[in-house]
Ligand SMILES: Nc1ncnc2c1ncn2[C@@H]1O[C@H](COP(=O)(O)OP(=O)(O)OP(=O)(O)O)[C@@H](O)[C@H]1O
């Protein structure tokens with residue numbers, strides 16, 4: 001029986017339960033819903049929940065456990081001598097599953113009777129040919145042990161599915177009946193539904209948290225793998241980034257971290273003052289009409305895809321800086337530079353800083369402004385001495401969030417700053433020259449993982465270590481930002 | 494109302510400090526103040542009384558142009574401070590507000606330390622020559638705000654961490670520290686206990702020797718205790734304005750009598 005049918009049946013049971021429980025509750029109250037502890041719908045919902053939750057939970061569990069059990073049980077049936085040279089138990093098992101499903105298809109299409117399918121003997125029938133007739137192609141002739149395993153697979157799967165149907169439906173009916181029996185006028189259905197809602201919300205929250213955990217765990221596994229092949233100290237403290245696939249790569253993170261921080265710093269030097277001043281102008285000086293036009297215009301910047309910013313860096317800002325700044329001053333030759341990427345990234349971050357700061361400045365109560373103006377302070381004194389200090393924690397939070405974005409940005413860096421890592425071993429002047437090409441952690445992750453990759457080589461695995469390091473850094477910044485923003489909130493509540 | 498103690502009415506020199514003529518205030522289409530004429534004398538305490546929503550705060554705010562901060566608010570008519578129209582384009586509202594200070598209906602300390610709250614005005618207007626001078630101003634102002642004893646050991650603590658009543662007294666101290674010529678107080682005692690109220694009333698009485706004070710209050714007793722002149726507002730109109738003693742003992746308008754005897758409000 002297909003899964004869909006099981007679900008439909010369970011839902012049908014739940015629906016019947018809904019009306020039955022509702023009716024019964026009303027009956028115990030003599031038809032007067034005011035006597036009921038809860039509104040009639042709550043009794044119905046309680047029945048729906050009692051029918052659905054246990055049965056669907058068991059269904060989900062069954063669907064996970066049965067294939068796992070089948071796999072391990074059937075795989076044990078295949079003797080070692082059947083496994084040919086160059087093959088493996090896993091490959092044979094996939095044959096087994098293929099044959100089993102092929103037989104099912106054959107029975108469904110009427111090419112075989114059910115008895116014939118379960119009684120097949122590879123000595124007598126050419127299973128490969130028979131299955132090819134129904135469109136299931138097998139790689140090789142079927143050995144008797146494999147066929148036997150496939151038959152076992154079929155029969156367990158079949159009886160398993162049957163039991164699953166019985167158990168799930170029985171649970172649904174039992175749940176509905178139990179809820180129906182309890183639907184009495186004093187029964188606190190509302191509280192139970194309340195708890196179920198709570199459970200639902202908790203489940204949703206845990207999915208988000210568990211996903212994060214899962215991401216971290218998977219990164220962690222690969223990172224450990226990397227550190228077993230490459231020394232951690234050389235990774236964290238190495239000042240040279242020069243991967244090659246000959247096995248003598250230098251994989252120090254410092255040049256990449258330096259590139260990341262340098263580009264982010266320039267981006268913030270652009271974005272924070274411009275964004276903050278724009279926010280102050282918008283919230284304190286601009287009239288309502290101007291604000292209605294200008295605010296969306298600024299926020300359009302936030303909607304531009306970063307690849308477009310990248311193009312802007314590549315085609316406009318980079319060549320401009322090179323021709324009018326780098327070449328005349330003799331500081332650099334290429335259009336790719338830290339400054340290019342930093343400037344363009346800064347422009348990208350302006351709306352980010354300005355719209356967050358604008359919200360925060362607007363959240364400073366009008367009474368603060370009145371207090372200051374009432375003491376004879378000018379508007380700009382009020383802004384400098386009262387509003388910005390009051391909003392400062394929030395603004396710092398906004399800046400930290402912008403920093404996280406800058407650190408995680410990839411596209412603009414690839415297109416604006418080039419792909420060469422900072423050369424920390426060539427002296428300070430080289431390392432801090434803003435017109436030098438540089439690259440960042442994120443772009444190196446991409447480049448280490450694209451193309452022909454061997455997932456066992458440290459040159460590839462280093463991407464995970466880089467990713468995890470970056471994750472830890474941005475996580476730290478975000479936690480700090482949230483902490484500061486929250487602390488700020490307490491002040492006015 | 495017979496038990497009310499009427500303050501000694503020693504209004505010696507009655508020189509007009511603020512004179513409002515034909516003042517109209519609109520919030521958008523709402524006509525909040527209707528053709529009000531008031532004379533506020535120097536070195537006098539003037540009380541504004543009236544039922545909630547009658548426009549007391551609105552009128553008070555026109556006296557130091559705080560209504561400028563409300564977009565939809567329009568003020569018409571003449572308000573003269575020492576003979577000069579404060580709504581004249583030549584007048585700088587910032588300087589006006591330094592001369593006409595204000596304590597707001599809701600306490601609004603800055604999220605700064607208690608010390609910095611009080612030092613805010615003196616710093617902006619350069620009133621202190623040095624740190625010791627500033628310390629002095631802060632202490633004196635906090636004493637006048639009747640809060641010095643409670644905060645003298647924690648001047649570095651944030652002003653927002655005080656209780657509501659303490660915050661209000663801090664705001665009074667903050668306003669006093671700028672040495673205004675006129676102090677506008679919008680229900681300064683509404684969050685205070687009787688002891689702090691008595692202290693603030695003492696302060697008001699003390700301020701009268703130097704400044705003129707305008708106080709909005711919902712407490713008839715308070716108006717009677719601290720003020721020499723009383724203005725009764727009703728639905729945006731100035732119904733009656735005169736000597737406090739006369740208003741409370743012998744009101745001319747029946748609405749005034751109804752209000753002070755508790756029949757409308
Ligand atoms: N910012 C504003 N925008 C629009 N209308 C306002 C505004 N402030 C006050 N009003 C209106 O003006 C009228 C007078 O309000 P005001 O605050 O002056 O009353 P009040 O006498 O101080 O009352 P209370 O004793 O309750 O403080 C009210 O009808 C009020 O709704």
Ligand SMILES: [Mg+2]
Pocket residue numbers: 549550551598679
């Ligand atoms: Mg008011």
